[in-house]
Every structure is written in C-alpha cells, then in structure tokens.
Amino acid sequence: MFPIKGESALLLAIVFGFVFGWLLQRGKVTNYNVIVNQFRFKDFTVLKVMFPAIIVGGIGVLVLTNMELAKWHVRDANMLATIIGAAIFGIGMVLYGYCPGTGVAAIGTGSIHALVGAAGMIFGAILYAFSFEWVRANILSVGKLGKVTLPQIMHVPAWTLYGALIVIAIALFAWVEKRGR
Amino acid sequence: MSQQQLHQSGGRLSGRWSPYIVGVGIGILSWVVFVVVAAPLGITTAIGQIAGGVVTPILGADTVAANAYWRTNAMKLDYGTLFLIGTFFGALASALISKTFKFESIPSVWQERFGSSKTRRFVVAFMGGALAMYGARMAGGCTSGNGISQSLQLAVVGWTFLAVMFVSGAITAAIVYRGSPSIQSGEK
Numbered sequence: 334m335f336p337i338k339g340e341s342a343l344l345l346a347i348v349f350g351f352v353f354g355w356l357l358q359r360g361k362v363t364n365y366n367v368i369v370n371q372f373r374f375k376d377f378t379v380l381k382v383m384f385p386a387i388i389v390g391g392i393g394v395l396v397l398t399n400m401e402l403a404k405w406h407v408r409d410a411n412m413l414a415t416i417i418g419a420a421i422f423g424i425g426m427v428l429y430g431y432c433p434g435t436g437v438a439a440i441g442t443g444s445i446h447a448l449v450g451a452a453g454m455i456f457g458a459i460l461y462a463f464s465f466e467w468v469r470a471n472i473l474s475v476g477k478l479g480k481v482t483l484p485q486i487m488h489v490p491a492w493t494l495y496g497a498l499i500v501i502a503i504a505l506f507a508w509v510e511k512r513g514r
Numbered sequence: 515m516s517q518q519q520l521h522q523s524g525g526r527l528s529g530r531w532s533p534y535i536v537g538v539g540i541g542i543l544s545w546v547v548f549v550v551v552a553a554p555l556g557i558t559t560a561i562g563q564i565a566g567g568v569v570t571p572i573l574g575a576d577t578v579a580a581n582a583y584w585r586t587n588a589m590k591l592d593y594g595t596l597f598l599i600g601t602f603f604g605a606l607a608s609a610l611i612s613k614t615f616k617f618e619s620i621p622s623v624w625q626e627r628f629g630s631s632k633t634r635r636f637v638v639a640f641m642g643g644a645l646a647m648y649g650a651r652m653a654g655g656c657t658s659g660n661g662i663s664q665s666l667q668l669a670v671v672g673w674t675f676l677a678v679m680f681v682s683g684a685i686t687a688a689i690v691y692r693g694s695p696s697i698q699s700g701e702k
Binding site for chain 2: 335351352353356359369378382384402403407409414415417428436437439440442443445447459465469482484
C-alpha cells in the first residue's frame, strides 16, 4: 500500500505541508523576534521545537525501519559543501530572521519582510544555479563521506545516541525553563 | 520572562502552543511522511526549482534547460512544490483562526536596533534570504531538510549542518545586535 506515489501523493503533499505550516505558526517560529532571539540566547523556542522533532521523529523512524514500514533517506555527507553552506546559511537566517520553511509560513501570517526575503531566496537560488558547475567541481567534490550516519562513524548504537539526546535535551531545557527563556 | 508571562503578553504570541508539543507534532509528521510518501520534510529543493521557473521568461527556456542545476531540478508542480504551497496555507489558516494574522514590515527586535526604515529592513531581508538559500542549496538542505529530516536519522550531514549554522548564526547575531537592549520576543 505504501509508499503512495503519483497524483494521490501530490494531494497528500498539500495536506502534509498544511500541517507543517500550521505547527510552525502555533509554535511561533514564524515570528522574526523568536528566531533571532534564539541566536541571541534570549528565547529557546527554536530549540524547544527542533529537539523534540528530532528525538520523537528519529525514534519513530528507527522503529518503523526496523518493522520495514519505512526506508532510510540519509543523504550524502559532502563535508566541505555542508560546512561552507551551513556557515552561509547561519548568516542569512539571522539577517532574514527566518529559515526557508518558517519564512514561507511567516508570509502566511502577514509578514511583509518575509515575502521580500522570499524574493531574496529566489535570487539566491538563481545565483546557486549559475555557480553550480563551479561549486560541484571545487566544493561538492571535497570531503565526500557518502551516506554516513553518526552511529556508523562513532561505532555506537543508534539507541544510545537517541538516549544521549534525550538526556541532553532534558538538561538543557531544565536550565532554560528555570531562567524563563 | 516566564513561559506563562509570554502567553499573557498577547500580540502575535497569543494562540501559542507549547513549542515542545509543536516539536513532537513535527516528529510525528515525519513518521507519517517517511511511511506514506517516502519523502522526508524539505523546503529548499522546491524553491530552487521555482527559481528556474521564475527566470525562464527572462532568460529563455533554452538557457534554463542548459543549466547544469536546473537540468536535474526543473520547475514542476511536484511533491516538494505542493508541500511548500501547503506550508503557506497551513500557516495562513492557523494565523486567521487564532486571530493572530497581522501585517508586519518591521519586527520589534529589529526596530529597536535599526529604527523604522522599511527600506533598510527590506534590503537586509532580501540579502538574508539570498544567503540562506545559497547556503542551503550548497549544503543540500535547510533547517527542515537537513536540520530535522537528516538529523533525526542521525545523519552526519544533518548534525554537521545544525552545528555549523548555529555557531555561524550566533556569531552573526552577536555582531548585528551588539549593544542592543534585551527585548523579549513577546513584547510588541
């Protein structure tokens, strides 16, 4: 029965996107102040959303793959491109005040500057397309590790890492909540 | 400011759900998409495709078709693009139903540091969007595709992305907002 492909999947795309956008709005990560204040360590809402999403999502997907109901979708770790790209992304996210997903969602909440930044995103994508051949030859090709996961390179079971993440999350958020951030 | 005060502060933050609950919701949504459509959550691949569609009338279909990036990421109304459209409408519906929809050109944290020039905010938002997108395409995903979908699989690419982007963002914020008073998210 699963996975569903073709036109039914297209309908589902709208439904899943709708749920995603709804959740982002309710979590207030569609708010510029909330995002920027995470990077100023004044408001930990972004991490409060991301940690549970990663832990709950990850443990569920691990169980589902063990039951052969889902497959892994691990992408290639092209280390130089990931590091440079993430560094540029971090600068852009703070200046924009959104990441691409929350930016699109923020437009729906009435944010005009999110819409302007979305035009910037289109511009950035055009720049990337025109520099793609150079990037592929000189950056994407450096430090290719393949589809590797932390359990593989650390030689630790996935369960141990999820357990460690739970401990880290509880400690971090206990600290954060105590300080009202 | 405590979480409760934040709730009471009103404005854009009313109708707020606990961020932990929202995170759990996104995690569960990830289970569903992994099983039902075998397509992890992601945003920027679709924006890359849309960019190709946007420049086609300007540059011509031949130029776009000849581009090495757009050749494999052509504009189409596919799963990712429709997911993006759904994200917009989901946030719109949630904002309207919770009566928190509000036009905003200059957020308060920005205004306090940089004043009320719309031009200044718009220029920086445009540049920021461009940088975020360029970086996301190079890294192969954004906060959704890399930060959540890859990190939840404990993929090296996801955690590398998260760590580097967080440090980079914190340094940027420290520079951009140096000397700025500590306005809280809920104060409008």
